[in-house]
Amino acid sequence: MSADTDAKLIYMANQIARFMETKPHAEGVEGIASHINDFWEPRMRLKFFALIDSGAAGFRPLVVEAAAKIRRPAMAA
Amino acid sequence: MKDFIIPDRDFGTPASKSKTMVTLNIDGFDITVPEGTSIMRAAAEIGITVPKLCATDSIDAFGSCRLCLVEIEGRAGTPASCTTPVAPGLKVHTQNAKLKQLRRGVMELYISDHPLDCLTCSANGDCELQDMAGAVGLRDVRYEAVETHFKPKNNSGEANPQYLPKDDSNPYFAYDPAKCIVCSRCVRACEEVQGTFALTIEGRGFDSRVSFGAKTDTALTSDCVSCGACVQACPTATLQEKSVIEIGTPERSVITTCAYCGVGCSFKAEMRGDELVRMTPYKHGKANRGHSCVKGRFAYGYASHKDRILSPMIRDSISDPWKEVSWPEAMEFAANRMKGIIAKHGRHSVGVITSSRCTNEETYLVQKLTRAVFRNNNTDTCARVCHSPTGYGLGQTFGTSAGTQDFDSVEHTDTVILIGANPTDGHPVFASRLKKRLRAGAKLIVIDPRRIDLVDGPHIKASHHLQLTPGTNVAVVTAIAHTIVTEGLFNEDFIRTRCDWDEFQDYAEFISDPRHSPEATQLLTGVPAEELRAAARLYARNGNGAIYYGLGVTEHSQGSTTVIGIANLAMLTGNIGRPGVGVNPLRGQNNVQGSCDMGSFPHELPGYRHVKNDSVREVFESLWGVQIDNEPGLRIPNMLDAAVEGTFKGLYCQGEDILQSDPDTKHVAAGLAAMDCVIVHDLFLNETANYAHVFFPGSSFLEKDGTFTNAERRINRVRKVMAPKQGYADWEVTQMFAQAMGANWAYTHPAQIMDEIALLTPSFAGVSYEKLETMGSVQWPCNEKAPEGTPLMHIDGFVRGKGKFIVTEYVATDEKTGPRFPLLLTTGRILSQYNVGAQTRRTENVVWHDQDVLEIHPHDAELRGVRDGQFVKLASRSGETSLKAKITDRVAPGVVYTTFHHPDTQANVITTDFSDWATNCPEYKVTAVQVSPSNGPTEWQAEYNAQAAQSRRILAAE
Secondary structure: OHHHHHHHHHHHHHHHHHHHHHHHHHHHHHHHHHHHHOOOOOOHHHHHHHHHHHHOOOOOOOHHHHHHHHOOOOOOO | OOOOOOOOOOOOOOOOOOOOOEEEEEEEEEEEOOOOOEEHHHHOOOOOOOOOOOOOOOOOOOOOEEEEOOOEEEOOOOEOOOEEEEOOOOEEEOOOHHHHHHHHHHHHHHHHHHOOOHEEEOOOOHHHHHHHHOOOOOOOOOOOOOOOOOOOOOOOOOOOOOOOOOOOOOEEEEEHHHHOOOOOOOHHHHHHHHHOOEEEEEEOOOEEEEEEOOOOOOOOOOOOOOOOOOHHOOOOEEEEEHHHHHHHHEEEEEEEEEEOOOOOOEEEEEEEEOOEEEEEOOOOOOOOOOOOOOOHHHHHHHHHHHOOOOOOEEEEOOOEEEEEEEHHHHHHHHHHHHHHHHHHHHHEEEEEEEHHHHHHHHHHHHHHHHHHHHHHOOOEEEEOOOOOOHHHHHHOOOOOOOOOOHHHHHHHHHEEEEOOHHHHHHHHHHHHHHHHHHOOOEEEEEEEEEHHHHHHOOOEEOEEEEOOOOOOHHHHHHHHHHHHHHHOOOOHHHHHHHHHHHHHHHHHHHHHHHHHHHHEEEHHOOOOHHHHHHHHHHHHHHOOOOEEEEEOOOOHOHHHHHHHHHHHHHHHHOOOOEEEEEEEEEEOEEHHHHHHHHOOOEEEEEEOOEEEOOHHHHHHHHOOOEEEEEEOOOOHHHHHHHHOOOOEEEEEEEEHHHHHHHOOHHHHHHHHHHHEEEEEEEEOOOOOHHOEEEEEEOOOHOOOOOOEEOOOOOEEEOOOOOOOOOOOOHHHHHHHHHOOOOOOOOOOOHHHHHHHHHHHHHHHHOOHHHHHHHHHHHEEEOOOOOOOOOOOOOOEOOEOOOEOOOOOOOOOOOOOOOOOOEEEEEEEOOOOOOOOOOOHHHHHHHHHOOEEEEEOHHHHHHHOOOOOOOEEEEEOOOOOOEEEEEOOEEEEEOOEOOOOOOOOOOOOOOOOOEEEOOOOOOOOOOEEEEEEOOOOOHHHHHHHHHHHHOOEEEEEOO
């Protein structure tokens, strides 16, 4: 089931990127980062970074670029 | 309980809107009224009631009954006061010897053809004919009619050809022609108020009869939509609610708000003791202005349906039968389970779903439960699956998710664009108001894959129907903007003063690219370029332009982008900030607006303020006395994903049925099945309850106090008219649960909850129950700056300052047709049913719609050998179901359509997990499917029904 949710997460990030790609580059990068920061729960961001850190396969380039500006969650219970 | 006696007088004719005032004299009293007022109404204003039968103030004067005759000095004859307008200096007499004699003569003729069974008549005590006989002093009837309309047999015992038997075909009202005085109030109400034109007067002279369409039609088989406007207008027992026939007349009435769609109609709940006799739309209700639809007026029977669960229930496992327990036992069981989950899996492993059908106060408490008691932000609501893209799109462009107008605004509109909404079914009372405006000359542009009723109806016709391929909204809206910009139709003054001019330059460059032209996109969208250009020109040039839209806009992969595109159109043409214009989201459920306002979304606290803002959290933290998580919580689809992954274990779900209403049923079921504690709080054992461990029985809108906020941001009171059948209002149940979880909540009335909301939320700062008592309702923002609320948004400037143009690049959805799934399925609502149907399926409304059917074009049906009324299998990559086919050219070739009101069909087995890029709002409106003939239910349906039956068992009481 995990592969499924991974694929879904990559899909969602790329969907956001498809919208943000129509903006000026810097604004687009900022747009993806703040969108994910604002709307993705820490568990989703943890999974996101696990995927980014393991090679970022499947992500659109703008997502990968925006990753640096996305908050890494400090996951405490 | 409060008894609201509000004067609800009938002034006879509608109010005039003229600003010119006229003074005249009636019976020796001077009165000043607006020009165009009838003499009848002017008299009523000073308290003089001129006798009348055919006049009522919801419809235009007709002048047929001749009872309201008056004399005017210097004028010949005795004109009807309902059709005679006031004029300066008139001296009017409403009562003198001549008038008395004339009126008695008229009444004598009426009564000579009317049965005199007043004592056993269902309108006894509520009959204007009876009242008028008394008013004119009728003491005897000199005529014995040879021919009548009411005697089944004539004097020699032969069948009377003029006698028509009672028509009982409609489940909610009876039509008894024997009682009819042919005043034609019903016919005019059907035309003017409802706009359906189902009723007519058949024949002439003595043969004149009220008729539902053709002679062979009954109330049920005619075009009648059962709105009840005719019943309300009828002065006698001719058209009468069956509930009044059964129970008798009501003795008091309480003003409350309908619990169905986002129009939020005000009603008088007319009561006898604690029995509801009937619901009558409230004339002074600002959303509905005295009108209603079949659901609001008649479909309240679910509240006393035998399926309602009245006792709390628990079970260890969803394979066990339910066990009825006391409230304290249920609370202890639920709290122990939730506490156990939190202890083992952490505070982020549980969450809540708030209800868009419950009150603001109830919704507020449920999100407070997760934020202050569970201590996370895992709260979401059904707005996720309907209007979350509106929140995002309008927030980005205008600075607030709020719809910009009130419903009265439609009366000032010249051109309406209607996108992805079907108001005659989904928002019927708004549709009636829109149709009235269209009959008065406003133009309509419909953008919809399906030929909805408003495209071509009685006395209305859309100027343009852009019948686009599902999923191409952004391309169409962008092409409209392209036309407006490249043809120079935009409002430069407005853009320069109200928007960011530099951003507009970038936007104009983007939108002017030939790839966005209607010619370039017509192959993709299926909309002919010339038609689209003509529509764009009409919207840009023809006076006040208003856009109304529904879930056909939002429920797409690019839902948020389309909302942005719509906002762009309004800014381009300067259609913002005055009556008759604006961007108007038609919200689905009664309190979707309110549930969003109340902080139901996981990323924002009440009043749309992000949880990341320290200053916002501090306000709540200081009042609630706890620390609030600064990270966004899980949205519904994320909760289900997390559940399947094992990190989300407990859910309190109030008044929602996510298993039926949310997309990809199998995924929802898997998520629910993976949880250790699902608490369902509802009127019925809904589909989600098949996977629940605790069931809290809910209370209906008749059984509690609170507020609903409708699509125009109007906060309306919901008033308790009877005691909760299961003992507690829903806010009390949530409070008991919070207390069992350790909270020290101690609200004793919802008014206190509203006070807390007002204290914490700037846009609600001026809202209180006292204000709602005096004003009736108020539209937020309501605060120091706008103490009486805000009917129109963005009057002098946008909430965010300058309006922001954002480019809207069309991205095709990944849900594509192909050889396996060559058709596109889109979904919607039908008038008689509501949402998942939990309420309406438990009313007589099922006579109009007892199952979901699949609309398919004749061409597609023929290719597949599908016949009308035959079972077909509907399959997508997600799943398959079966339902009956209805062959119609309302849908274009390649498109099929169904509703989702019945769990047996489970249309959401078919829908996929694709969703809006910004908000995860599911893409309900586009699913690639195949249709093939079938013998009956699919394996999935059989399995589902077996599981549901197994899960709904309740142990007999010991």
